[in-house]
Amino acid sequence: MEYPMSYPFRAMLPAVFLSLMLPCALPATAADPTPAKDAAEAPVERAPLLSRAQEDELALERQLPREDQQQLKAGDESFLALWKPANSEAPQGAVIIVPGDDESPDWPDAVGPLRRKFPDVGWSSLSITLPDAQDTTLTAREPDTAAADANAEKPKETPKDTAEKTPDPAAEAEAQAAAATAKAAADEERNKAQAERIFARIESAISFAQQNKAHSIVLVGHSSGAYWAARFLNERTSPVVQKLVMIAAREPVNPAPTLLEMVPSLKIKTADFVYKNPVDLAA
Known part of the structure; x- marks a missing residue:
């Protein structure tokens, strides 16, 4: 399925291409209609929910040509x-495109249009x-639930007991710091x-590109x-990767290290493209 490109992104395509030219789940089984006492008491087994990435993969496998699809x-x-x-x-090499989280x-923004346009150049x-x-979020809820159950089982305290168990501020601060x-x-x-x-997926992609005779590789x-x-x-050391192209770069939550810490120390040529304003991302 092809998506229309916004004007800002179409305007960016020539610059991106120019930078490369610089030196280098199954349904649940139906239950047996025959009633059975033991079966009625058995817990129902549910199929695990698919992740967002797995759902996207299934959708793309239905929509895109099979010759485009590779299972790495x-x-x-x-x-x-x-x-x-x-x-x-006489191909110039291969471009490995790394989409953002949840993409x-x-x-349709950058990733799809670029992967279709690069072969033409x-x-x-x-x-x-x-x-x-x-x-x-799930692991964070478990201690709260356990604490609630424990509090529900405790007998009501008398005012005298409450006074005797006044928390120590120093102990509380120490516990919070430890947490x-x-x-x-x-x-x-x-x-x-x-x-x-x-990293394992990027390395697998690099290996696939090399198997397909790509002697020069660019990460986008x-x-x-x-x-x-x-x-x-x-x-990681990867001599075959000769250039990095960043488009509308963003950092995940709590990045360590940050882009500002990493990019200046990279040993390869790097191009950084940004949209004119954040609204262009949604255009």
């Missing part, structure tokens, strides 16, 4: 990538799918785990995909 492996995970070979007998590999394109960001430290450590581990999953990141592409190049 990254560790124990498989993910959808969209491949278009260059329309040239599909055929996203001599570059193969490979647009990948990012894993969903880990949601912490904040534990949360920061958990967030850091979660961030590292997400980065490793994304859109939105937060620009952050992940820059971070990949900051933390």
Whole structure:
């Protein structure tokens, strides 16, 4: 499915191309209609809900030509990538497009239009799918529920008991500091785990491009995909990647390190494109 491009993005396409030319789920099974005492007492097994990325993949698999679709492996995970070979007998290389969080590999802003246009200027394109960001809301609710249950079971305290159990401000402050430290450590581990999953997918995409005889590779990141592409190049050595192009770069929540910390130290040529104003993103 092709999406119409906004005027601001159409105006940006020549600059993006010019930068590359610079030196280099199954349904639940129906229940047995025959009543059974044991079956009635058995818990109902529900199929796990699909993630946002999995839902997008299924939709794209129905909408796009099969020759565009590639199932790549990254560790124990498989993910959808969209491949278009260059329309040239002497291709210049391959462009690997990293979409932003919550964006599909055929996203109508930048990602989809670019992956279709690059082959016409001599570059193969490979647009990948990012894993969903880990949601912490469920784990955050569990302690609250347990605390509520514990409080419900406690007998009512008399005024005397309440007076005797007045909390110590110093102890409370220490507990809050410990909780904040534990949360920061958990967030850091979660961030590292997400980065490793994304890096594995970018490495898989690079390997696929090399298998298809791409001797020069450019990473193009859109939105937060620009952050992940820059971070990949900051933390991993990949001599075959010769350039980074960032479009409307954004950082995920609580980035560590930030783009300002990473980009100046990159060893490859970097181009950074921004929309004229935020409204253009939605145009």
